[in-house]
Amino acid sequence: MTNPRHNVRDIFPATGTEITAKSWLTEAPLRMLMNNLHPDVAENPHELVVYGGIGRAARTWDDFDQIVACLRDLEDTETLLVQSGKPVGVFRTHKDAPRVLIANSNLVPHWATWEHFNELDKKGLAMYGQMTAGSWIYIGTQGIVQGTYETFAEAGRQHYDGDLTGKWILTAGLGGMGGAQPLAAVMAGACCLAVECDETRADFRIRTRYCDAKAQDLDAALSMIADWTAKGEAKSVALIGNAAEIFPELVRRMKTGDASVPNGRPDIVTDQTSAHDPVHGYLPLGWSVSEWRAKQESDPKSVEKAARASMKAHVAAMVDFWSAGVPTLDYGNNIRQVAKEEGLENAFAFPGFVPAYIRPLFCKGIGPFRWCALSGDPEDIYKTDAKMKELFPDNGHLHNWLDMARERIAFQGLPARICWIGLGDRHRAGLAFNEMVRKGELKAPVVIGRDHLDSGSVASPNRETEAMKDGSDAVSDWPLLNALLNCASGATWVSLHHGGGVGMGFSQHSGMVICCDGSEDADRRIGNVLWNDPATGVMRHADAGYDIAIDCAREHKLNLPAILK
Amino acid sequence: MTNPRHNVRDIFPATGTEITAKSWLTEAPLRMLMNNLHPDVAENPHELVVYGGIGRAARTWDDFDQIVACLRDLEDTETLLVQSGKPVGVFRTHKDAPRVLIANSNLVPHWATWEHFNELDKKGLAMYGQMTAGSWIYIGTQGIVQGTYETFAEAGRQHYDGDLTGKWILTAGLGGMGGAQPLAAVMAGACCLAVECDETRADFRIRTRYCDAKAQDLDAALSMIADWTAKGEAKSVALIGNAAEIFPELVRRMKTGDASVPNGRPDIVTDQTSAHDPVHGYLPLGWSVSEWRAKQESDPKSVEKAARASMKAHVAAMVDFWSAGVPTLDYGNNIRQVAKEEGLENAFAFPGFVPAYIRPLFCKGIGPFRWCALSGDPEDIYKTDAKMKELFPDNGHLHNWLDMARERIAFQGLPARICWIGLGDRHRAGLAFNEMVRKGELKAPVVIGRDHLDSGSVASPNRETEAMKDGSDAVSDWPLLNALLNCASGATWVSLHHGGGVGMGFSQHSGMVICCDGSEDADRRIGNVLWNDPATGVMRHADAGYDIAIDCAREHKLNLPAILK
Numbered sequence A, B: 001m002t003n004p005r006h007n008v009r010d011i012f013p014a015t016g017t018e019i020t021a022k023s024w025l026t027e028a029p030l031r032m033l034m035n036n037l038h039p040d041v042a043e044n045p046h047e048l049v050v051y052g053g054i055g056r057a058a059r060t061w062d063d064f065d066q067i068v069a070c071l072r073d074l075e076d077t078e079t080l081l082v083q084s085g086k087p088v089g090v091f092r093t094h095k096d097a098p099r100v101l102i103a104n105s106n107l108v109p110h111w112a113t114w115e116h117f118n119e120l121d122k123k124g125l126a127m128y129g130q131m132t133a134g135s136w137i138y139i140g141t142q143g144i145v146q147g148t149y150e151t152f153a154e155a156g157r158q159h160y161d162g163d164l165t166g167k168w169i170l171t172a173g174l175g176g177m178g179g180a181q182p183l184a185a186v187m188a189g190a191c192c193l194a195v196e197c198d199e200t201r202a203d204f205r206i207r208t209r210y211c212d213a214k215a216q217d218l219d220a221a222l223s224m225i226a227d228w229t230a231k232g233e234a235k236s237v238a239l240i241g242n243a244a245e246i247f248p249e250l251v252r253r254m255k256t257g258d259a260s261v262p263n264g265r266p267d268i269v270t271d272q273t274s275a276h277d278p279v280h281g282y283l284p285l286g287w288s289v290s291e292w293r294a295k296q297e298s299d300p301k302s303v304e305k306a307a308r309a310s311m312k313a314h315v316a317a318m319v320d321f322w323s324a325g326v327p328t329l330d331y332g333n334n335i336r337q338v339a340k341e342e343g344l345e346n347a348f349a350f351p352g353f354v355p356a357y358i359r360p361l362f363c364k365g366i367g368p369f370r371w372c373a374l375s376g377d378p379e380d381i382y383k384t385d386a387k388m389k390e391l392f393p394d395n396g397h398l399h400n401w402l403d404m405a406r407e408r409i410a411f412q413g414l415p416a417r418i419c420w421i422g423l424g425d426r427h428r429a430g431l432a433f434n435e436m437v438r439k440g441e442l443k444a445p446v447v448i449g450r451d452h453l454d455s456g457s458v459a460s461p462n463r464e465t466e467a468m469k470d471g472s473d474a475v476s477d478w479p480l481l482n483a484l485l486n487c488a489s490g491a492t493w494v495s496l497h498h499g500g501g502v503g504m505g506f507s508q509h510s511g512m513v514i515c516c517d518g519s520e521d522a523d524r525r526i527g528n529v530l531w532n533d534p535a536t537g538v539m540r541h542a543d544a545g546y547d548i549a550i551d552c553a554r555e556h557k558l559n560l561p562a563i564l565k
């Protein structure tokens, strides 16, 4: 039997102004689905894997082909339903309704485990959608760069008076998301040593200019870092190795005052291996990568067992760094939870990045807003960059970010831009872009979306909603209301996922994308969606009692009946 | 401190044609919310409890008042968001969008337990929405009568050649839903002995004509049953007692051939105590009702422990009946799961009612369709009854049901009708009712909705999706897509719940209601919603491989791309 998930085809989205769907509202999801699988975008496109362990864009290649056929055929009063990457139905709705509705990997809580998921997956009944993989708004590693940059910069502000010159960050994992770390560190002014076990991943980051150098052993990597930090240069190195070995070894050297360790210790420690998925995401200590891949199929249980034990050692080292006073943070892969389950009592000693650095932004509806030029022309993005500066003349941080992004970030697939903005700004950007499309200033429509890791779209108690002020971390009414409201506001596609980022059982979240086709209808929809979507984030944080959110809601005159009584 | 959930106000929905909201689309949810709390409808309205353990209509009385105020103020291009019974936001949408979006009791899976829910509930952060309680389409015990009737009738067909004369059904629980059992049994031609520990509940059923008689001890109840079965009369008795005591005692008498047991054994055994909620739903053996209620507040852990042990004894007796050849069924309260967790290995020996009797209906999108006359006038319902007969002249089963319902079922609160119909019929009924409103044949608009226990709206592996053909029991993408599609199709309000029926962790489900205000816009929305909603049920069952569903999908020309390839 052939593997329905394997294929050697290379997928490229159409570019330019000719469309094969019946309108831009359906051409948009078509191009974005294909863009998710673009060879420069996806981590493993021949297996339909976009990023984040086994985060896929479609359940099988047959399903991919049928989704494409459906989208080409879809009328502007019809809606396609996609269930865990499979196109299951086309229904008559109306023109202001989403054209695609997606639900991925959702499981009834009592059965919401990797074990049950994998069983279903094996039977062809499931697909892991991660966050933007199965909801067709992944834009390559750049999608996470700014979030990582904001996090490192904020850590710099909190711990090093805002100056990361001569500092270095220790991390691991150079996958689709983790690959942003070296570049984000460098943008924030720090050096970065990133441990990555799979050399092809490291090479991918170097090829796409996310990472500067590669080392085959710890001493070589440390001496590069020593050199750069001494000179005050911000540069990055990928160390080929296993984090579960390297992290404890560095703790040992730090504790013994070994001279090989620049500054005597790393200045910030984090990790972005795919620990959320113990079968596919974390190389066990002592295993080769090929042995690991083979056993994922032949003996997943033994992989899981070994991976979990290794993660415990890895987190124990992180706790040691934290105890020695090194700013240490969980970067949203749920590795503390695994270590805790494996018996490491103080696994949650160090905080997650959201409560530590990001929540004040979420309180204002600020998060990883992004847009993508369906024309395929980088000029369209540069024009929107300029428009952003024009719209927000006083936002120096944003200008600075856009300049750095343009200079440092290579586009992958369709040109796109990420830019953390919030309530009150998002709809202005959207309306301005739509006007540019209408006036022909852009070659073709753009789509606007965001990560599921956003202010109002996620419940994830070990990550985005860790340690909420009122204890409501696990309440997932919020992302569900967010999805329903985006659906009711006229988003072009809307998705509901389970298990993104932190794995099965640990999160529920929603995505939305809206197409700026230049029409007046789009103006109306953009005005609603790009206001309502961040507003739900402000609402959720105001309800939890955050003053910043309550002030933001008042300032923007949100109508939050039982919250702002 | 006063209890924000307690109040002595009596709530009655407005009736007649004067409205206090800005249109019927908002007057409708207003009346239905109030109807849920009508003294003849709700089980414990002063505590906001509608039915099903602690299934509530609003989180607190303050929230109730604010929801009312919001609905009165809401424009026809605005949408109110309700988060676990609390009105959290009003947002601008458009006229074809739902006016209210509701999410109740949803928890991230790893935290989706009663323990965590109760902790949140205590802090004022949660509300249990059950199914139709928190989504404002509960219509009293009548809402379940037909489902129970269809189940008993089908059991009669499968086990007793379609004739239940002289047979008797043993059950327990005469709450909001369980109270339908005696009447449904009698309608199906059988006698019924229902054990109920709370005498006020039994009295409620007798007062509302759901049950015929009451007995204070087992012998008295059995002698009534003996008398009726001998005469071939179908009648019912409520026995005041604890099921955990009565069921094992009846097993003992059956096994010893005790002459007090009519027919030597019950002919069908089931149960509808609120076993899904071990703190509030099941009286422990040997406890008084008042002691139980007091300890629910003061010592919930000890209540839970004792209740769970009693449920084990209760289920063990049901397994004994099953083993002795008595048709025995779980009636959707998750009691087998609890018994299993308590160590009763063969707790799942007897089946749930859905796979045993109901699934073939679900395959055609047939389920508990219902409508309610906002005028408050029973005549409006009688006219719709007549319209149904006119629309479906050849459906003898439906005619028979409508006749019985009219004769036997007393309205509670706003007059309403339940009628199990499916894909192809629901939208016809809706369009016909809307036309009657338009022409002034009905005094005021009607709302049309359904239970969350329906063909396409629920994932509940111990109940509605137990033992699915393909093993997809726990996949909850389906109810999420159902809610999103109803939202996109123009339902008047849409809800997403967790834990209804079977309790925290065990189900996810969605509700929808559409208002027939007589407008042409409503025609369009009804045409989409009442087609798409049952169609998602056919789709879900077709995807799981049921031939009936596949045939139904083909017959109705559904466009199910990857299912009907």
Ligand SMILES: NC(=O)c1ccc[n+]([C@@H]2O[C@H](COP(=O)([O-])OP(=O)(O)OC[C@H]3O[C@@H](n4cnc5c(N)ncnc54)[C@H](O)[C@@H]3O)[C@@H](O)[C@H]2O)c1
Pocket (backbone or CB within 6 Å): A043, A051, A052, A053, A054, A144, A147, A172, A173, A174, A175, A176, A177, A178, A179, A195, A196, A197, A198, A201, A241, A242, A243, A244, A272, A273, A274, A275, A276, A277, A281, A282, A283, A284, A331, A332, A333, A334, A453, A500, A501, A502
């Ligand atoms: N913080 C955020 O904003 C954020 C956003 C998205 C995803 N994430 C999480 O970050 C993690 C990484 O995401 P991704 O998309 O990069 O995943 P990915 O699967 O594409 O990459 C993971 C990388 O880790 C490497 N790796 C695995 N085990 C290793 C080990 N023991 N030592 C060294 N390297 C190892 C793999 O070879 C791979 O390259 C995931 O858990 C994801 O959910 C965080």
Ligand SMILES: NC(=O)c1ccc[n+]([C@@H]2O[C@H](COP(=O)([O-])OP(=O)(O)OC[C@H]3O[C@@H](n4cnc5c(N)ncnc54)[C@H](O)[C@@H]3O)[C@@H](O)[C@H]2O)c1
Pocket (backbone or CB within 6 Å): B043, B051, B052, B053, B054, B144, B147, B172, B173, B174, B175, B176, B177, B178, B179, B195, B196, B197, B198, B201, B241, B242, B243, B244, B272, B273, B274, B275, B276, B277, B281, B282, B283, B284, B331, B332, B333, B334, B453, B500, B501, B502
């Ligand atoms: N099968 C279905 O279609 C369906 C539909 C809805 C609800 N349900 C489930 O049925 C159950 C009952 O629902 P409800 O709305 O009637 O709940 P309810 O809480 O209103 O009523 C439960 C009744 O059981 C009684 N009871 C509790 N413990 C008892 C004991 N040990 N012995 C005798 N009586 C006892 C209570 O006094 C109460 O009257 C729930 O678990 C609900 O989820 C099933």
